[in-house]
Amino acid sequence: MTDHSTCHDCTYFDTKEEKDGDRGLCRFNPPTFLTEKDKFAHWPIVADNDWCGHFEEQKSA
Numbered sequence: 001m002t003d004h005s006t007c008h009d010c011t012y013f014d015t016k017e018e019k020d021g022d023r024g025l026c027r028f029n030p031p032t033f034l035t036e037k038d039k040f041a042h043w044p045i046v047a048d049n050d051w052c053g054h055f056e057e058q059k060s061a
């Protein structure tokens with residue numbers, strides 16, 4: 001088993017617009033269009049216990 005820092009503590013994790021409990025937007029990359037019919041691009045929605053190799057620790061205010 002490996003130990004990873006999770007999205008919850010990542011500087012790119014944004015919960016301001018995602019009100020669904022433990023989920024948030026990952027803002028590491030620009031938003032992308034999921035289908036040709038989309039009028040707006042989307043950021044990936046991730047769970048706070050997800051992780052990826054781009055993790056960057058939040059800076060304290």
Ligand code: SF4
Pocket residue numbers: 006007010011012013025026027028046050051052053054055056
């Ligand atoms: S997916 Fe990666 S970059 Fe995005 S919030 Fe989670 S750890 Fe950070």
